[in-house]
Amino acid sequence: MSDPTQTPQPSAERPSDFIRDIVAEDLKQGTYGGRVVTRFPPEPNGYLHIGHAKSICLNFGIALENNGVCHLRFDDTNPTREDVEYVDSIQEDVRWLGFDWGKNMFYASDYFGQLYDYAVELIKAGKAYVCDLTAEQLIEYRGAPNVPGKESPSRNRPVEENLDLFARMRAGELPDGAKTLRAKIDMASSNIHMRDPALYRIRKVEHHRTGSQWCIYPMYDYAHCLSDAIERITHSICTLEFEVHRPLYDWILDQLPVPQPRPHQYEFARLNLGYTVMSKRKLLQLVEEKLVSGWDDPRMPTVAGLRRRGVTPAAIRHFCHRIGVTKYNGLTDIALLEHSVREDLNKRALRRLAVLRPIKVVLTNYPEGKVEELDATNNPEDPNAGTRKVPFSRVLYIERDDFMENPPKKYFRLFPGNEVRLKYAYIIKCDEVIKDAGGAIVELRCTADLDSKSGGATAGRKVKGTIHWVSAAHAIDAEVRLYDRLFTVEEPDGEGRDFKQFLNPNSLEILTAKLEPSLGTADQAKRYQFERLAYFSLDRDSVPAKPAFNRTITLKDTWAKEQRKG
RNA sequence: UGUCCGAUGGUGUAACGGUAGCACAAGGCCCUUUGGAGGCUUUUGUCUUGGUUCGAAUCCAAGUCGGACAGCCA
Numbered sequence: 001m002s003d004p005t006q007t008p009q010p011s012a013e014r015p016s017d018f019i020r021d022i023v024a025e026d027l028k029q030g031t032y033g034g035r036v037v038t039r040f041p042p043e044p045n046g047y048l049h050i051g052h053a054k055s056i057c058l059n060f061g062i063a064l065e066n067n068g069v070c071h072l073r074f075d076d077t078n079p080t081r082e083d084v085e086y087v088d089s090i091q092e093d094v095r096w097l098g099f100d101w102g103k104n105m106f107y108a109s110d111y112f113g114q115l116y117d118y119a120v121e122l123i124k125a126g127k128a129y130v131c132d133l134t135a136e137q138l139i140e141y142r143g144a145p146n147v148p149g150k151e152s153p154s155r156n157r158p159v160e161e162n163l164d165l166f167a168r169m170r171a172g173e174l175p176d177g178a179k180t181l182r183a184k185i186d187m188a189s190s191n192i193h194m195r196d197p198a199l200y201r202i203r204k205v206e207h208h209r210t211g212s213q214w215c216i217y218p219m220y221d222y223a224h225c226l227s228d229a230i231e232r233i234t235h236s237i238c239t240l241e242f243e244v245h246r247p248l249y250d251w252i253l254d255q256l257p258v259p260q261p262r263p264h265q266y267e268f269a270r271l272n273l274g275y276t277v278m279s280k281r282k283l284l285q286l287v288e289e290k291l292v293s294g295w296d297d298p299r300m301p302t303v304a305g306l307r308r309r310g311v312t313p314a315a316i317r318h319f320c321h322r323i324g325v326t327k328y329n330g331l332t333d334i335a336l337l338e339h340s341v342r343e344d345l346n347k348r349a350l351r352r353l354a355v356l357r358p359i360k361v362v363l364t365n366y367p368e369g370k371v372e373e374l375d376a377t378n379n380p381e382d383p384n385a386g387t388r389k390v391p392f393s394r395v396l397y398i399e400r401d402d403f404m405e406n407p408p409k410k411y412f413r414l415f416p417g418n419e420v421r422l423k424y425a426y427i428i429k430c431d432e433v434i435k436d437a438g439g440a441i442v443e444l445r446c447t448a449d450l451d452s453k454s455g456g457a458t459a460g461r462k463v464k465g466t467i468h469w470v471s472a473a474h475a476i477d478a479e480v481r482l483y484d485r486l487f488t489v490e491e492p493d494g495e496g497r498d499f500k501q502f503l504n505p506n507s508l509e510i511l512t513a514k515l516e517p518s519l520g521t522a523d524q525a526k527r528y529q530f531e532r533l534a535y536f537s538l539d540r541d542s543v544p545a546k547p548a549f550n551r552t553i554t555l556k557d558t559w560a561k562e563q564r565k566g
Numbered sequence: 567u568g569u570c571c572g573a574u575g576g577u578g579u580a581a582c583g584g585u586a587g588c589a590c591a592a593g594g595c596c597c598u599u600u601g602g603a604g605g606c607u608u609u610u611g612u613c614u615u616g617g618u619u620c621g622a623a624u625c626c627a628a629g630u631c632g633g634a635c636a637g638c639c640a
Contacts, residue, residue, distance in 0.1 A: 045640080351600080463599090
């Protein structure tokens with residue numbers, strides 16, 4: 001449990017929601033003979049984000065809970081925007097989240113041949129035709145939500161002619177966009193998706209898997225339901241925007257001799273999270289315009305970004321469990337995610353002492369040159385985590401925030417004349433504040449109660465505050481990146497808004513911090529808590545001479561809250 | 567003035583005709599060698615109006631509000 005890079009076993013606790021209810025009912029009725037087969041069907045045109053994680057947890061979760069399987073299927077029907085870079089990252093991310101598709105990895109492009117044959121069937125049955133309308137004309141003929149469409153002049157083309165034309169489309173005899181294959185349904189339908197939707201379009205481009213084998217490519221609506229049927233999917237779970245497509249999903253499967261019982265589609269609400277954007281288009285924009293460092297920038301809501309930020313798979317899974325699955329399109333409070341992250345990190349993070357913004361402290365009654373190795377607890381939440389030694393000496397650094405010359409009421413930290421406990425060490429008292437010519441504080445002169453160390457005569461003395469520190473002579477320097485939310489408002493892409501206007505200018509602050517020496521051998525696979533500050537993880541671009549730590553999330557700060565209250 | 571879908575505290579959800587519960591957030595207290603964690607505790611909710619019923623968050627009707635749909639994207 002302390003190694004968050006290990007593929008963790010998704011928790012055994014069974015969630016409950018309306019989709020799981022349907023699956024349970026189908027199991028009870030024996031609809032699919034006891035089979036449960038779901039699928040996660042990403043288009044390889046972007047990195048996975050936390051919204052996909054919700055879908056992954058749902059689909060793989062349902063399979064796991066019911067002794068079923070979940071397929072990973074790349075929905076690669078549009079070669080003009082898809083890329084292998086994405087198919088690799090998607091697999092890595094799903095695996096990292098803790099899920100396993102076994103041998104069941106497929107591509108919609110695996111079925112291009114069969115899909116073509118099915119299309120021929122449709123044409124023969126008089127249920128599809130080759131249409132001559134241009135893209136512009138199609139828009140005009142389609143009508144509008146409350147205006148019926150008009151039938152294409154090609155609609156009643158004879159079957160033989162359709163067959164010939166479709167074969168010629170496939171053979172590459174026609175230029176891009178010249179013709180489409182359309183389903184023959186109902187141009188007057190109140191559902192626009194039923195107004196003779198396009199099934200195939202001509203695209204003379206290389207496909208990342210099928211190369212130049214095809215120059216016609218199936219549309220999503222046509223390819224998706226049939227891919228589900230071919231794979232014998234039982235429950236095809238997607239997001240709410242596909243609800244309107246369901247009649248078409250059903251129509252296509254009902255026209256063709258697909259394996260029975262065929263799959264059914266169910267829709268749930270996609271995740272909307274506060275203080276972030278979730279659409280692939282917008283995330284891509286952030287990457288391409290270099291507003292972030294890449295898809296795995298720790299501020300991104302991508303799985304890769306969260307991973308680099310130090311968030312664990314378990315935290316993401318718990319979050320997905322907590323938010324549930326419904327058809328209500330709400331806005332999830334980012335605090336829910338933050339809580340899941342803290343909860344998990346609290347259990348597994350190794351506690352360490354680190355000073356982000358140092359101020360020098362000299363203990364005037366502590367012998368010069370003396371060094372003590374003090375015992376420090378690695379994780380109070382986990383007795384098995386053990387202890388370590390931390391060097392202590394006369395000159396220390398403490399956090400600037402932990403000293404105030406003129407403190408407000410309820411300030412428990414160091415101020416002139418006051419005492420605080422140095423964590424794992426002595427109680428000290430501030431005697432003198434040394435300033436430079438400009439009046440800036442450069443050093444604090446303190447005296448230590450030399451009997452107050454653990455095991456000492458006055459170890460039990462209670463002082464109001466305990467602060468962290470590092471020994472100046474032993475501290476190592478590290479780059480520390482303090483990440484904050486990427487946007488300043490909860491709904492950066494709300495109506496009439498340009499999300500880029502709301503980028504948080506302070507979403508990244510880079511500091512050189514002073515760390516206790518044990519952090520010199522920090523492990524990228526482990527998680528750390530810099531005591532009293534935040535959770536951190538070692539970034540992958542650390543170099544031995546200068547480690548770099550990313551702040552995953554701060555500790556809860558009730559003092560900051562107190563101050564806000566004024 | 568189209569079709570489909572939805573509505574439970576501030577947020578996310580549970581209750582499947584029978585005591586509106588949980589988590590987060592917010593407030594208070596206790597504890598604390600992390601102002602962390604933990605423990606205890608308080609506040610706040612069934613969109614509206616009718617109907618069915620001994621009894622409705624749940625079923626029905628109408629309304630209100632919100633979302634989705636007019637790519638040869640997925």
